[in-house]
Amino acid sequence: MKLSDNTIFITGGTSGIGRALAEAFHQRGNQVIIAGRRQALLDEVARANPGMDTVQLDINDPEQVRAVAAQVILRHPSLNVVINNAGIMPFDDAGAGSLNDEQAVGLVQTNLLGPVRVSAAFVEHLKAQPQAYIINNSSVLAYLPLAVTALYSATKAALHSYSLSQRFMLRDTSVRVLEVAPPWVDTDLIHKSGDARAMPLDDFIRETLEKLETATTEVLVDRVLPLRANQGANEHALIEQFNLSLIANPIPVA
Template sequence: MNLTQDTIFIPGATSGIGLALALRFQERGSTVIIGGRRQELLERLRAEHGFGTVHIDTSDPESIRAVATEVIGTHPELNAVVLMAGIMVAEDWHSPEGFLDTAEATVATNVLGPIRLIAAFIEHLRAQPRATIMTVSSGLASAPLKVTPTYNASKAFVHMLSESIRLQLADTGVQVVELVPPAVRTALMPGHEDNERAMPLDEFADEVLTLLETQPEAHEVLVERVKFLRFAEVRGDYDEVVRILNATDPHANGTAGRR
């Protein structure tokens, strides 16, 4: 990514990590279009920061197709898409009532959403001299949090999807970059904003920007705090990492979040 001149679309950027990165991309000189489901937030952010804004539901294929047409039409120079939108919801797999609806909604947003967004933008991105698809996985793709099974699995999917399409698109000008957040103090789940064990949002976003600027060819964007999870199997301490993660998690009774 060239943050001094890119045109970047970020679905899922009305709050949390998405908004923090949108602000920093814009400060560096990029043109930023943000998408989200909450129209009042979009209007406020457009007024306060000058973002381009679009209403999008990334669980709805028609919404994705319509927004892609709109964004490409108004910003033909678009050359980066950050697949930020996602949900994280606690589940109880002891009975179908405890997980089935949640699991299906998580797959629709976290798995089908990125697939459909890439499908909607890939031909346009391939036509640019250089372009970027940034996927967003999680440290939980590498070590599971017991209360969010489908979220963990959806982020493992995003990781392997990123690895695979990077190989396929190596003959194009499209770079595939995977952002791998640790727990960050956002509203993704109840209590996350006040979780002292989670990384402060501004600290995370600043470190991400530093990594993007100093390691422009990196396949993964890994802040130091996420390496405890990301490399557990490589280090050989996976079982201990999983034990620590689930012994200290304060969100066992959390319900839902969306970014």
């Protein structure tokens, strides 16, 4: 994927990886449109990045997704890249006898149905472009689940699976499907802490963009590669080791 002269729509573009990606693409001469739920944050990002466009969007509202997509396409007919980045990461307990059903439904809506809806709303337009991309932001937890965020990890595994099918179904079109699977990056998704186990955001963005130029399927920073390769009959040992290590040294939360 070329890193300049694109028109790029990014969900969840007001903080964390989404904002950092938006600003990196903006600085490389792309027209960037960020979407988010809170207008005040959209305005803040726009002020810091003159020329960047914004649109208010709740990806849990299917009618709003379709309306916003039509609006963005009308305003930016050269749109050729859609980045499904928006996500939430609440903690849960897969071994408990109680379930916060509202939280669980909201998580699946945002992390899985959100990208599905956004992709569907834009895909016919993307097919009409000479070269276009759908980029789905999953997680290393798609391959190595974090037990205290069991449902989050499951939604990211589902998004990985969906990306595989989406890539196949679009194989004979101009649309390529790429999947970014970040490691633990030091953002405010959980709690920005400076923890040495988390990859600094600037390092993650720099390496991701480097790999994005030549990627054809997945965009994985180097520290993710051994974990990506862990899947298979013997994957359980590393998953247990990983989760036990986090019990011994918990992730800091606000």
